[in-house]
Every structure is written in structure tokens, then in C-alpha cells.
Amino acid sequence: MPLHPSPLRILGSGAHLGVKEAEAALVEHYPRLVRLAYLTLPPALGRHRRVLAAHAAVQRALHGRTQHLPHPDRERIPAPRSGARTGDGRQTPAYALVRLRVVRSALAYGRRPRWWPARAPAPATLRPSGPVVRGLRLFPRAGGMDEFALDRTLADVPAPVRAALGLRLLEALSGDSTAALLAEAGVADPAGAVRAAAHLAVDDHDHDHVQRMLRSDEFDPCTVQTRPGDLLRRRQRVRAGVTALLLLAVAGGGLALTAGSGTEDTGPSVSALRRTVPGGALDPAALVRTPPGQWADTSRVDFTAWPPRGGRTDDRALLERALGTWAGRPADTAVTATPGTALVPPAEPPRLLFAGDVGGEAVVLFHDRGVRAVRYAEPLSGGGASVLDFARVDDADVTTAAAIAVSRSGSATRFLLAPWVAESAIRDLLAPGTPARSLPVDENGVTAAVPRPGAGGGCASWPAMQLRSSERIVEKHAFLVTDLGELAPVHLTHTPRPGAGAPARQPREATGTDGLAGWARTACSLRDLRHSGVRAVNDWHFARQPLPGTRATADWVCTRADTWRGPGRVLVQFVPPAASPSAPAALVSEHRNTALCSRFGQHVAAGILWRSPVGGWYVLAAGSRAVRRVEVSGSVHGVSDGPTLAVRARQDAAFRVSAVLSDGGSVPTMR
Known part of the structure; x- marks a missing residue:
């Protein structure tokens, strides 16, 4: 399939349109077409190239290779099978045609010929040409946290799904019309793309909210901001070019010079990035450092009370590399983020939590404006790419700010504990009768390796940390947290079954006998919650039922997982008597984005x-x-x-x- 759409011409039988009609439709609806193209194009292009490519896709929708159209007034083009409606409800085949060409061009962008190597970028001669902007970088205006989260989610889905979402929510097409248009655009599974887009629209936000976000400035490539390019690198390129010409004239070593000119893909320097990030946010000297001991003298016991720890808190070079990688995110950096976490550079100097060597890596932990935790890691030896991990931690408290993952290796994780954690132990939730065993912690607050739950895919055990807060902030407060694969471990609680005539009970720590016994039956259900941005999980035993034909009783449990971004996920489980104390409960139903089994759904x-x-x-x-x-x-x-x-x-x-x-x-x- 060619990457360049064919020029407008008679393609077959059916209704035909004049090029002037299509041109009028394009000019009238140019902003909405560019927004649709921008949404469909691959986010990996970066926002600057994506803006230019979106305008190129729309501008090329009429003419393509214009040398084949000597008389545009007499040229007739077939109307697509998928109709379009404007806001007044009238069919507009001209607009439908232009929209089809825009979607087809956006989907084709970046495709490689079958004969081209899979890991090599598409050759420049096969990429659609676009407007040229030199000396400036163009960006749509930044939106809020929800828009950043949606953009991140869309980056992880195929282009046909993004196109389907835009056609459904921006163009108000029905599912059948969207599938028909995608089929005409060459999508192999248009119905699957429509289904996946529908799932995106209701997973974390309702239909109207996603629609509003797609119509926001975040996805508007017609209203852009400008910034200069990398001025320092531009000067370096000019000097390098002059030097190369001189050497070529003197030595004639053109081939050697070509082999040595590999500076095009180097990332911008930290000094250059500082010009685009305000407030000295990338200056290691400006990092916020909480005084030791403040955690015991504040009413806000969360990550803002953590002092900086580790052996490299004064290593300016390491801190500068960490901040520069955060702001620039080089292409070879592995980036992970919990759902709903913005990946933008810091807007002000972040708080330093840790800098030191752990598990063969140099690790830096930041806390940004009370909203995000950011982990930077680079290998100490042997080369390799750096890593950036982002997580939301807004409104954390004594329990949800008690630990943060500092190093992962194999099937184990090391955590940095909060300064108020006085005791730490590890226990297996599937062995409620086995006492917890002590968990060693070094002088910087870093734990020994903690096995990751279900690392091999099974559920033979479920490790959890049992932590106890210092009596300087709360008396006799022990709680459970477990690792679900993200920076912040998840707080586990339970709500006991109601007594006869008793009022509603509140969630409590699951370290008692009843709590541990309950989690032994339901812990394996946590496997499906990995990497979903969960903050806390509560087991609510909402009913006890006598079983007919026996003298036994069964429990009904509602397991509610609350995420950092707000929406909750609920599992209803039936817990009959069993020979093993860790026999898994029976799953009755599962519900997402619901207030059920919370204080708002009692x-x-x-x-x-x-x-x-x-x-x-x-x-x-x-x-x-x-x-x-x-x-x-x-x-x-x-x-x-x-x-x-x-x-x-x-x-x-x-x-x-x-x-x-x-x-x-x-x-x-x-x-």
C-alpha cells in the first residue's frame, strides 16, 4: 500500500463531486479536520512534528500530486460511502470525502513498505511532506492533568483506535458509520477499532468528559505556542558545519566526515532545557530539602515531611542528570507512569527525597508539588539506558506515604520507608497464622529485598509489609501495604461484618486476626489490579449467610480498590467455608468507575x-x-x-x- 494517497481523480462508479466543492468544505472546516488528524497521528512524533504533520495531512487532502489534475474545475471525484453530517444535520458528501482523505493520510503516516526493515524508520522520501518551520518549535496549549492523562492513554493505543475515537466524539458519527469510514481508509479491523475506542471513552471518564477534553486546547493544533529550538545545539551545528567544510577542503575526507557527524540525535543539554523550564526548576541547588525531624513536628504527615536521604544527596552531577532527563526525556529513556499521571517537566523546584546507590543503580527520588513522585535511575556500570518512573501521590497520608519503591531487581523490590516508620516486618497474606518476620532497614531507610507478589504469575503466596508508625505521631498504629508494581505500595484495610443492630462500621487496619483471615481468602484477587494506579484496597464483609443443608455460614465481601485519580473498582466475592484458610473466594461480579462499597455507596x-x-x-x-x-x-x-x-x-x-x-x-x- 503506498504511503502517499493517490491524487484526486475518478476512482469508480457512483456519485461524483467537483474539486471546488471539496476545497470549500476543507476551508470551512479546516480547524476540525486538523484536530482530527492531530489526534490520529502517532504521538511518538512529538508535539512539534505532530502539529506540522496534521496541517500537512489536511492541506494535501485535495491535491496530492497536483500535476495529475490539469483542469481542477472539470475533475470529478467519487463521494465516499460513509456519509457526514454537519451541525445542521444535512448530508455533506464533499466534507465526507475530505475527511476520509485526511484520516487515510494520518493513518498512513509512518507506515513502512513491506520491504523496509522493521526497526528502521521509514525513509524520508516516503513520508508525507509538511509545512516547514525553522528556528521555532510549535506546541498546542497545555491542558490540565486529565488532558495529560488522556494524551498518555492515547499514546498506548493504535492509530485506528485514536481515529475511531475522534470520529465518534469529535465528528459525532455512529459506530457503523465510523467503521465504514475506517474500512474505506484501509483499516484491517474497523469494528475492533470502534469497540476499543468505546472502551476508552468510558473506562476512566464519562463520554461527555472525554469529548470536552478532545475539544480542549491540548488537542488543538491550530492554536499553538512557539518556543525557540535548541539554540546551543544550533550554534554547535553551524560550527560543526564550518569545520567540516574546512576539513573537506583540506583533506578531502568526505567519507570520514560523514561517519563522524552523528550529533543530530543528541538530546538538548540541561543548560538549554533551563531556558524553557521556568523558575529554576532544573537547578540542583534549588531543590527543596525538608529538615530532618520535621515529620514529628507537623500536622501534614506525608511526602512533604520526608528529609533527603542517601549517600549522593550532594552529587550535583547526578541530580542535574536526573532533572535533565525528567525535563528532556531522551528517546532511549524507559518511561513508566501510573494512569492519570502527567509527564511534564517540573514547574518549580521539586523536593528531593533520596539520592544514592541501590541495587547496582544510581537512584534519585523527587516529590513534585504534592502531586507526583518521580524516580530516576541509571546503571552504575555496563552502560544501559536510564529509567523514569512517574506516580500520582496527591493527598497521601501516614499510610499511603509510608514507603516508595526505590529499586526493583528480578522478583524483589527494595523500598525507602518514611522517617516515621518505627518498625517494619514482612508477612504472607496467604498464611494468616504465621507471624510476621522482621524486615531489615539500612541507615538511609532502605529495606532489604521484599519478594514481589505473584512475580511468577501464580498465587502461592502474597508478601505484604507490616509497618508501625512512631509513637511520636500516633500510638500503636500498625498497617499493611503491598506491592502492585508501582512506586507507591497499596494500603490494605478491612471493614468487619455488621453486628446485630450495629451501626455501619468504618474501614480499619487489617493487622488483626479477622482482617488477616479475610485477606487470606481474597488476596489473590489483587493480581488484576497491578499497574492500574491503585491507592488503597478495602475488604468490606457486608453480609454473613447461613448455608442451606449445613450448619456453616458464608461471607459476602465487597473488595473496593480506590485509585489515586479517583475512580474505583469493585469486586464482589463469595467466601464459603473451605479446608484451607487461603482458599480463594468465588468472584461474583466486577464493576469499574463506581461509588459502590464506599461511603458514597453504602x-x-x-x-x-x-x-x-x-x-x-x-x-x-x-x-x-x-x-x-x-x-x-x-x-x-x-x-x-x-x-x-x-x-x-x-x-x-x-x-x-x-x-x-x-x-x-x-x-x-x-x-
Whole structure:
């Protein structure tokens, strides 16, 4: 498939349009077409090249190779099969044609011929040409944290998915029309792209919010800011060019000079970056350093109370490299980020938390404006690329700011503990009866290696750290945290089952007997939460139900994971008696972006098909503390004037659960 779209000409039978009609549609809707192209183009281009490529894709939508169109007025072009609607609802085939050409051009950008090496960039002669801007860099205006997070998410999905999202939300096309347009543009799986785009639009934000973000300045390549290029490197290039010409004239060593001119891809120096980052944010001397001991004399016990620790806190060269990599993000730097974390350079000098050598790496940890934690690491020997890890840590507290991952190697992690952590131990959540064992910590607050949970993909054990705060800030406060693959470990709590007539209970630390026993049955469900920006997870035992035909009881548990960015994820689990204290609970249902099982969603009901030890099948249903009536309908019927219900059923019974509160209100059912 050629990278350059073919020139406008008669392509087949059907409706035809004049080039002037298409040109009028392009001029009228130029900003929206450029925004659509910008969204579809690969973010790896960088914002400057992406802006230029977006304008190029739209400007080339009419003419392509204009030498083939000697008489534009008489040229007729076929209308696409996928229609377009303007805001007044009228069909506009001319606009639909131009939009199709724009999408096709944006999707084609960067494709390589089949014969071109897979790891080599596409040759310049095969890339669509664009407007030329020299001496300036162009950037759309920066948006907020949500826009940065959306842009990061879009960078991880294929171009057809980004195009589908733009067509659905910016162009207001239906799913079928979007799939038809993508098919005409050459997408192999247009229906899959539409489905993936729909998932993006509802995963972390509702439809309208994503639509507003896509229409914001963050994705507007027509309203741009300008900055100078790398002035120092430009001067270096001029000097290098003059020197090369002199050497060529004197020695005639053109080939040698060509081999030695590899400075084009070098990253900008820190001194050059400082000109584009305000407020001295990249100056190591300006880093914020909290005095030791302040954590015990402040009411804000979070990362702002951490003093700088480590053996290289005064190593200016290391700190400068860390800040420069953060601001410049060279192409060979491995970057990870929790969902919803902005990757922009610091707007003011960040707080230094740690600088030292750990696990064969030089590591620097920063805390930026109370919002982000940033980890920089470079190998001490043997070469290799540097690493940048970003994580949101806004509104952290005594427990969620108690530790941060400082080094990962193999199947283990070392953590830097907060200065207020007085004792540290490690325990296996799947062995609730086994005492925790002491976890050594060095003089800088760095722990010994802690095994990562389920590092091999299984769930034979689940390590967690049990930490205790100093009595200087809180008395007898122990808590659990576990590693889910990100900088900040996750705080684990539990809410005990309600007592008879007792008021609603609040989450509490899971270090007691009941909490450990509960987590032994549900810890393996944490595997699906890795790398999703989780801040804390609570196990709420919302009901206990007698099991028919036995003298035993089962627990209903709502496991709620709260993320740093806000949305929650809920797993409803059924915990029947088991021979092993760590037998996994049965998953009943899963829900995303919900307030259920939190203080804003305190009422819940659920149901499951259960087989008794003697072989009979039952529909079991249960509601939370305030539920006064439970009903099952469908292929099986039953009513209970209480929070639990058991009805005999077939193995393949289809049923629905409904519940009513004591005040007559309905309860969300989770099945």
C-alpha cells in the first residue's frame, strides 16, 4: 500500500463531486479536520512534528500530486460511502470525502513498505511532506492533568483506535458509520477499532468528559505556542558545519566526515532545557530539602515531611542528570507512569527525597508539588539506558506515604520507608497464622529485598509489609501495604461484618486476626489490579449467610480498590467455608468507575448459584446492613423479609436479584 494517497481523480462508479466543492468544505472546516488528524497521528512524533504533520495531512487532502489534475474545475471525484453530517444535520458528501482523505493520510503516516526493515524508520522520501518551520518549535496549549492523562492513554493505543475515537466524539458519527469510514481508509479491523475506542471513552471518564477534553486546547493544533529550538545545539551545528567544510577542503575526507557527524540525535543539554523550564526548576541547588525531624513536628504527615536521604544527596552531577532527563526525556529513556499521571517537566523546584546507590543503580527520588513522585535511575556500570518512573501521590497520608519503591531487581523490590516508620516486618497474606518476620532497614531507610507478589504469575503466596508508625505521631498504629508494581505500595484495610443492630462500621487496619483471615481468602484477587494506579484496597464483609443443608455460614465481601485519580473498582466475592484458610473466594461480579462499597455507596445486594456439599443447587442472595427485603426472579422465584435468601434452583438457573431498604429505597444489585 503506498504511503502517499493517490491524487484526486475518478476512482469508480457512483456519485461524483467537483474539486471546488471539496476545497470549500476543507476551508470551512479546516480547524476540525486538523484536530482530527492531530489526534490520529502517532504521538511518538512529538508535539512539534505532530502539529506540522496534521496541517500537512489536511492541506494535501485535495491535491496530492497536483500535476495529475490539469483542469481542477472539470475533475470529478467519487463521494465516499460513509456519509457526514454537519451541525445542521444535512448530508455533506464533499466534507465526507475530505475527511476520509485526511484520516487515510494520518493513518498512513509512518507506515513502512513491506520491504523496509522493521526497526528502521521509514525513509524520508516516503513520508508525507509538511509545512516547514525553522528556528521555532510549535506546541498546542497545555491542558490540565486529565488532558495529560488522556494524551498518555492515547499514546498506548493504535492509530485506528485514536481515529475511531475522534470520529465518534469529535465528528459525532455512529459506530457503523465510523467503521465504514475506517474500512474505506484501509483499516484491517474497523469494528475492533470502534469497540476499543468505546472502551476508552468510558473506562476512566464519562463520554461527555472525554469529548470536552478532545475539544480542549491540548488537542488543538491550530492554536499553538512557539518556543525557540535548541539554540546551543544550533550554534554547535553551524560550527560543526564550518569545520567540516574546512576539513573537506583540506583533506578531502568526505567519507570520514560523514561517519563522524552523528550529533543530530543528541538530546538538548540541561543548560538549554533551563531556558524553557521556568523558575529554576532544573537547578540542583534549588531543590527543596525538608529538615530532618520535621515529620514529628507537623500536622501534614506525608511526602512533604520526608528529609533527603542517601549517600549522593550532594552529587550535583547526578541530580542535574536526573532533572535533565525528567525535563528532556531522551528517546532511549524507559518511561513508566501510573494512569492519570502527567509527564511534564517540573514547574518549580521539586523536593528531593533520596539520592544514592541501590541495587547496582544510581537512584534519585523527587516529590513534585504534592502531586507526583518521580524516580530516576541509571546503571552504575555496563552502560544501559536510564529509567523514569512517574506516580500520582496527591493527598497521601501516614499510610499511603509510608514507603516508595526505590529499586526493583528480578522478583524483589527494595523500598525507602518514611522517617516515621518505627518498625517494619514482612508477612504472607496467604498464611494468616504465621507471624510476621522482621524486615531489615539500612541507615538511609532502605529495606532489604521484599519478594514481589505473584512475580511468577501464580498465587502461592502474597508478601505484604507490616509497618508501625512512631509513637511520636500516633500510638500503636500498625498497617499493611503491598506491592502492585508501582512506586507507591497499596494500603490494605478491612471493614468487619455488621453486628446485630450495629451501626455501619468504618474501614480499619487489617493487622488483626479477622482482617488477616479475610485477606487470606481474597488476596489473590489483587493480581488484576497491578499497574492500574491503585491507592488503597478495602475488604468490606457486608453480609454473613447461613448455608442451606449445613450448619456453616458464608461471607459476602465487597473488595473496593480506590485509585489515586479517583475512580474505583469493585469486586464482589463469595467466601464459603473451605479446608484451607487461603482458599480463594468465588468472584461474583466486577464493576469499574463506581461509588459502590464506599461511603458514597453504602448499600449493595448480590446473588450467586451455589452447590451444597450434598449436591443440591441453590440461588443465594444477600444484601448489606440496611436491606430489609430480598427477592429473586427469573427461572427461580423467592422472597425473604431479611438481608439474605436461599432458593432451591437448577444448575443452569437464570435469575435476577432485587433488594429494598428499610426506608423503601432500592439497592444496586451486583451480579
